[in-house]
Amino acid sequence: MNIITLRIYLILLLAGASALSAGAQRCKVTYYCRTTMTSVEAYVSDAVDIQPSFPGGETAMMKYINRERRYPRRAYEEGIEGRVLCGFIVNPDGDICNVEVIRGVEPSLDREAVRVIRNMPDWKAGSISDIAVPVYVILPIAFRR
Numbered sequence: 001m002n003i004i005t006l007r008i009y010l011i012l013l014l015a016g017a018s019a020l021s022a023g024a025q026r027c028k029v030t031y032y033c034r035t036t037m038t039s040v041e042a043y044v045s046d047a048v049d050i051q052p053s054f055p056g057g058e059t060a061m062m063k064y065i066n067r068e069r070r071y072p073r074r075a076y077e078e079g080i081e082g083r084v085l086c087g088f089i090v091n092p093d094g095d096i097c098n099v100e101v102i103r104g105v106e107p108s109l110d111r112e113a114v115r116v117i118r119n120m121p122d123w124k125a126g127s128i129s130d131i132a133v134p135v136y137v138i139l140p141i142a143f144r145r
Contacts, residue, residue: 042135052090068116088117090123090126
């Protein structure tokens with residue numbers, strides 16, 4: 001399944017498409033993790049019993065993002081603002097892979113959002129029936145002056 005198909009699937013799922021069966025809540029993706037190409041079935045976040053989480057929870061994640069995010073100078077000076085919507089996979093070991101921009105604002109802001117997510121510490125993995133599984137996560141990174 002290519003990334004465009006994955007995005008369309010996620011949009012349908014998030015829109016509450018009731019026609020999707022429970023078996024369709026997994027999708028096969030190929031992604032680059034550190035040094036190797038890997039093909040796995042990744043679950044969408046609504047399909048798991050326990051969602052992946054940033055170490056320390058949402059408050060710690062927001063502190064991390066606010067501390068690490070660097071507003072690109074030209075974008076700041078030109079008053080460019082917005083939310084960059086990013087998607088990524090949290091592996092069973094908590095490693096973050098396949099970081100991508102789903103909906104961008106401006107190239108420099110998009111690059112910064114991807115950088116912040118790629119540098120995040122390992123997350124606590126999502127699980128189904130107490131078994132850690134790879135999960136596709138969507139996270140907005142806001143840029144406000």
